[in-house]
Amino acid sequence: MIANKRITMYVLILMKENVSMGVFRRSDGNILELSRDELVAIFEAARGHPAQLLIRILWETGMQVREAVALTVGDVDTVHRKIRIVNTREACLRRGEHRSNGKRGKPERDIALPSVLYYPLCRAVHGRCTDEFLFFSRDPYCPFNARTIEILVRQLGRRLRIDGLTASAFRDTFILHNLRNGTSRAPLQRHLGFLNRQPFKRYESYLGRGTLNADQMALSLEMRA
Template sequence: MSEPLFPHEVIPAVPQGPLHLVEPEMFVHLLRVCQLPGSPGGHHAGLTARNRAILWLLWETGMQVSELCHLRLADVDRAGGTVTVQGKRGPLRTFSLSPDGKRALGAYLDQARLTPAWEPAVPEAQDRLLLTERRRPLIKSSLTGLFQRMSRRAGFTRMPICPSMLRDTYAIRFLQAGGTLAALQQQLGIADRVSVKRYEHFCEQQRQV
C-alpha cells in the first residue's frame, strides 16, 4: 500500500481528550474487514467499495463526520484526484488523494454510487456522494454504526475505531511530515489555535520518549 501524500495548504476540527491513533497496520486491517460476502459485482461489493472509500477519505483528509456526510458528487474531481470540503466556517479546503485513495473512491463511484442499483431513494440524496444501504444520505448515526461493526470484525473490541481517531491520526502524521501548526489549523478548518496545540504537544512528547 503506497503512503498517502499530504497537501501543503489544507486540514480538519479536533475532539478533546487523550489521543488514540490508528496505526497503518490497523488501517490496513480495517480495509480488509470491509470485504463482505457475496458475488463480485453484487450489492455487497458496492457496500465494500463504499466502506473502503469512507476509510480512505477520513485517513487522507481528517475531515469531520459532518463534512464527510455532506460531501457532494460535485466535490470530487476525479481527473485531478482531489476532494473539496466546505466546513461550517472558513474557506473551502481541497485535499489531494493518494493513488490508493483515488482508486478506492473511483471504485465506489463506478461499482456503486453511479450505477442504476444505487439510484437515490429520496430527492435530498440526489447529489450526495455517500449513501446508506437504503440509498439515503449518510448521516452520523449510520457512520457510527458502520465503524462499530468494522471494529468488531477487526477484533478491536477493547478500543473500537471511530472517525475522530482517524482525524487525530491525520493531524499527527501531518505534523510529523513537516507541516506547520498554522497549516494544520487551516486544513482542519479550526478557528481556535488552542484546539490544534494539543497535536503539537503530542508530537513533542513523542520526541522525548
C-alpha cells in the same frame, strides 16, 4: 478495491527528505493513534460494506465523518484532483439537519485529492449525477447518517480488538502523522478547516514537544504524492 499493498500512509505534504515517524505511542487520553497494520485491517474488515471507501477517506484526508457523509458526486473534481468540502450550514442542510447545534461554522474549502484515492474515487463517481451523494446505502439521494458510520467503526474496532476505536481516531492519526513528519501548521490548519491553531496543542502535548515551527520547510499541498 485497492489491494493491501496499495494502502499507504496518508501523507498530507511530502517532505523533501525521508523523515522518521518518531516514537509511536498507542494512546493518550482521548487521542488514539492507529498503526499502518491496523488501518489495513480496518479497511479489509469493512470489505463489502458501502461505506468502506468512506472510512478510508477519513484517514487519507483527515476529514470529519459529518463532512464525508455530506459529500456529493459533484464535490469530487477528478480533473483538478481536489475535493470540495462545503460550509457547515450547507453540510447540515444536505444531511437533513436544520441547525448546526450552535457550533461555529466552517467556511467552504477545497482539499487535494490524494493520489491513492484517485482511481477509487473515479470509479465511485463514474456515470453518476452530480447531485447524488457520494456515499449511500440504498438511495443515492439519501446520505449515510454520521451516527451510522460511528457505529460501524466501533463494531469494526470490537471485531479487530482495537480498544476505544472511533472515527475520530482516523483524524487523530492523520494529524499526528503530518506533525511528526514536519508538515507546517498553516497549510495543515487550512486543510483540516481549523478556525485557529488551538486544536494543535493537544497533539503537540501528545507528541511530547512544545510549539512546532510554523515555518518548517515542506512542499505545497498541490505537490503531494
